[in-house]
Amino acid sequence: MTRLLHATMTLFLLLSFLSVTAVADAQKGKKLYVQKLKPICKMSGSDFAAKHSQDEWEEIYDAGEFNKEIKKICGITIEEKFLPHIYDFAYEYANDSGNVPDC
Template sequence: MSKLLKIVLASMLILGVASTTASADAVKGQKLFIKKFKKACGFNGAKFAAKHSQAEWEEINANGKFKEELMKICPNVKESDIKDKWLPHIYDFSYEYANDSGNVPSC
């Protein structure tokens, strides 16, 4: 019985750590925005994130329209400039620093 309990607890610990590292990161999204999109957009990440509220960013992302919204806000950004693996991080950045969040990024 105790051996089974140890296996279950170890599995839960591993699953918890794995799910944490697989999640998106607002800081990484901020760095990606600065490096890849700031020049093309013509403004910093704070202005980009403040284009919508958290609820609006959440709805845009849930509808699968985040990439289109990025290209709409930044018309000089082409679809080929955006890698799909970047989107969760940039979304987290946008959500974290939305106009109703009270947070201000350092970019």
């Protein structure tokens, strides 16, 4: 009985941490957008993310075309290490998500 309780508590804590991590990536992406892209793109984060739906952002990212799309929208490319975070931001606040960033 105690093993089952222990396993359940461990699973609950693990899932809690994973959900916080997913939110943190979009938040980090928002900060990166504000620091690295907003001054160059000359548009708000919501305007940038609203360029595509979640499905479209996912297709672009999965095809390895995300940096090309940033260049098309903003005129520059960014470091590869920042792409997953900015993708999470764009996906989270896409035009069909119902979410609006405050940047």
